[in-house]
Amino acid sequence: MGTGDFRPVYHPAGPDHALRVALQDLRTGRWLAMRNLLESTPDWALWTQRTQVLAAVAAGSDTVHAWLTEEPRSVAAAVMHARVAVERAVRAHREKRPRAQELWQVAWEGCRSAAYASPQDPVPWVCLLALSQLDEGQRLEEHRLPPPGPMLFPGPWGLLAEADARDPFNREAYHRMLQFVYARQSGGTLSEAVNFVQWAASSAPAGSPLHALPLYVRVERYRREHGNERALDLHWVTEDGERDARRALHLWFDAAAPSTRSLLDLNHLAHALWGSLRFADAAPVFRAMGPYYTSVPWSYRTRAPQDAGGAEDVFLRARGRCLASGHEPGTESHG
Template sequence: MAPDRRLMARDGARPSYDPAGPDRALRAALQDLRTGRWMAMRTLLADTADRWQWTQRTQVLAAAAAGSDVVRAWLAEEPDSAHALVMHARVAVERALRAQRERHLRTHELWIEAWDAAQAATRAAPHDAVPWVCLVALAQLDPEQRWEEHRAVAPEPLLPPGPWGLLAEAHKRDPFNREAHHRMLQFLYARRGTGRLAEAAGYAQWAAGQAPAGSALHVLPLYVRVERYRRESGHDAALDLHWVAEEAAREARRALHSWFEHTHRGERSLLDLNHVAHALWGSLQFPDAARVFDAIGPYVTPTPWMYRAPGRDRAVEVFLQARDRCRAARS
């Protein structure tokens, strides 16, 4: 049986959404966390050596822990634990961002609590980029850029002022940190004034241009393109035209050749894989898209597929149609 046929058989008929993706250790820690226990999380983080995996795991764990007091319980038991303090900051930031999305009355209060927690984490874990990523994430709660640290001069004249100093601190500790740059994009989307998508597109191109081969920053322009469609499109035909443009096809090829082909399965973000597969399929580069679908395996992320057809179930249907079309073209 050919390699792609084996992968197709293992994928199953219908992919599933799992925030842990193929990370089995993370999945086990999440299951433990959801029952109110924190020891598996503690052990997992103690065993996490790679910086990219540390950032990803703390982010996923925080999203799961934000609705409970499990991290607070850990911190109460081990108040001097740097890992517990970083997770406390992660959870506080997640809560503040959710409050902002839901227009909660306590948003400002939660923002200040999260800022204090992130500052404490920078002192407890001085070599960790995650507390600085947390501070970059909080910048989107200041769209008018009233805080001085959110209106620093950009390193490139054509880029707008923003939390560049915070981003630089994250970069010192983990160069080209994927999440730090995605948080910067979110800040640019939220920033007051005109031309926000144009600024975000310019930023994504600049960041990708600075990044070495294998960096996930080469996928950033695809996220901006999806965001533009989400805001401006009205029907499926518009999306098809949006992706077959030469610039879109070029961005998809760049992500494939500069990122996908220089990385292995374990270090790729599932969300990045879905965005690259979507872009290659949308720009009619079916055989290349099939390679990325094989790497995705039995998992799917709601975005960007849900912008073709709102709702998680319909998004999966679009994913399956795209995967089948690309694999058929390869065969």
């Protein structure tokens, strides 16, 4: 394998050690570290990311409710309360639980309260975008507004605009919009998704994570079509596949501050470059991950997408191949 004794680590906090400490406290029912972390978070991008990860863990307990009860005027607590409510509503909808509609209403009201409490914050609007995917038939008017450009679909464009106004090109906002596209009942969603991510990336500045968005649609296509490993390989060495990987490398990875790079984006980019046989280009992306990795998209290369061990094996094989490649960027080898 060429990986030596290296074993990758999966952790929802990735390299964010302060977030890791807050998660440890949160899992024991304590909220003080979470509050202190959010109070010291310096920008909207990191705030969005941290609140999302915290909510995924907090949704299984009443810890955030206890915090809000203790500090009812805390803006961060109000935002986290909305985050948790949305996480619960999305899970209930996905699992088709009987209380899904009720939880959706609770979450919607929580988002509106958080938007009022924190008017400059993009997260309440990102949360409303997350809820929009529950409205698969687009019954609500705010989920079927006219699109801002040709080849796009009616959707929650007003919610995206609100998030954009507070944090332009917010990564999660655009990913939530992409999930909305997938959830639509109108059909043709993959072509709509391609049009959306190309539109989003075309206006994003250098260093924006939106340049990695097209890589997600490529993986989604093969997830839906149950493409085998060989088909996925052939897919990535097409001209379009190589172009998407190359643009993400140069317009996002090379131009972004290392501390701002999402671990999930890094994994998608490394996967795309490896799949398009750009092994030397992928090497610095693998190195940028440090000891961390995410099972997606590597799990789609396995026979069973839930096979975490198989996903790790694919990751290690790809990492070993790319790190063993030549040092000249752009080196292509079919080994």
